[in-house]
Amino acid sequence: MIAITYSTKYTKFMSALLLTLFTNCTLYTKSACIIVHGTWSQDSSWYRPAGDFFSALESCNKEIELVDEIIPFSWSGKLGHPAQLQAAQELEKVIQEYDFVIIVAHSHGATVGMICSQILFSNDTNGNNLAKIKRFYSLGVPVNESTVTPNMSVVKKFYNLFSFGDHVQTVHGMYERIFTNVYGIYNLSVELFGKHPSHTQLHHPAVGAFLLKIDDYFAEKKLGNFHECQSSFPGNITFFDYQYPQYHVQHNQEELLAADKQSYNLAALAFFRTHTLCHDR
Numbered sequence: 001m002i003a004i005t006y007s008t009k010y011t012k013f014m015s016a017l018l019l020t021l022f023t024n025c026t027l028y029t030k031s032a033c034i035i036v037h038g039t040w041s042q043d044s045s046w047y048r049p050a051g052d053f054f055s056a057l058e059s060c061n062k063e064i065e066l067v068d069e070i071i072p073f074s075w076s077g078k079l080g081h082p083a084q085l086q087a088a089q090e091l092e093k094v095i096q097e098y099d100f101v102i103i104v105a106h107s108h109g110a111t112v113g114m115i116c117s118q119i120l121f122s123n124d125t126n127g128n129n130l131a132k133i134k135r136f137y138s139l140g141v142p143v144n145e146s147t148v149t150p151n152m153s154v155v156k157k158f159y160n161l162f163s164f165g166d167h168v169q170t171v172h173g174m175y176e177r178i179f180t181n182v183y184g185i186y187n188l189s190v191e192l193f194g195k196h197p198s199h200t201q202l203h204h205p206a207v208g209a210f211l212l213k214i215d216d217y218f219a220e221k222k223l224g225n226f227h228e229c230q231s232s233f234p235g236n237i238t239f240f241d242y243q244y245p246q247y248h249v250q251h252n253q254e255e256l257l258a259a260d261k262q263s264y265n266l267a268a269l270a271f272f273r274t275h276t277l278c279h280d281r
Helices: 002-027 052-064 081-095 108-122 216-221 253-280
Strands: 031-036 069-073 100-106 133-139 155-162 185-192 235-239 246-249
Touching (some): 031 052, 031 081, 100 108
Parallel strands (some): 031 069, 133 155
């Protein structure tokens, strides 16, 4: 009887121990927020530790504990698909070290991230890469959907943040500002202190201080109207210093984009005419 009792207790103890170990191993995840710079910006400080944007994003993450760490990703910064593809392949190796990641990418750094999402999908043999990029915050990416788009099987939510004051993103009308209305892609125009920020100002520390909260955190607390934010609606976010941002549905975004494109077309036409007249002389 004693032997049976001891055996039963030992079995129960080992079962509980194995269950605890299995549960801990199963539940633990390794995660990171990866900041990717754009073209010709590999030597910039904003995306590196102690940089103003990095520090702001890091402080935001410390408050909500969304990921384990914030890390910078540096690439050649050269213009063109070959350099972007090489960078995407290197980024894919970094991402595979984590269970899930969040990407914050500026300009063509977001192009690198989107190419990487396609690589992750192509290399996925067991489903481990599905929704591996939980959130993708794109800051002023030049949009060309015929060339590359985010793979929404790998990316759970894609935030396309753009500014009507960004005169670099569209490259004089060669690129678009927004993506086609696809579930999970949010097209959000940005204002900073009530004004349309420039291309560089999209990685202002006031943006980084709240960027990781514009999803579930603000929505759950019903702050800044973010509970109304849906991918099916075009939106606008206004960022402030030391005050949570405000969101609203931008019902006239299509009209604003049309006027924006027309202004670039007129500017290009004026440049062409001036250049032609000078050449004829």
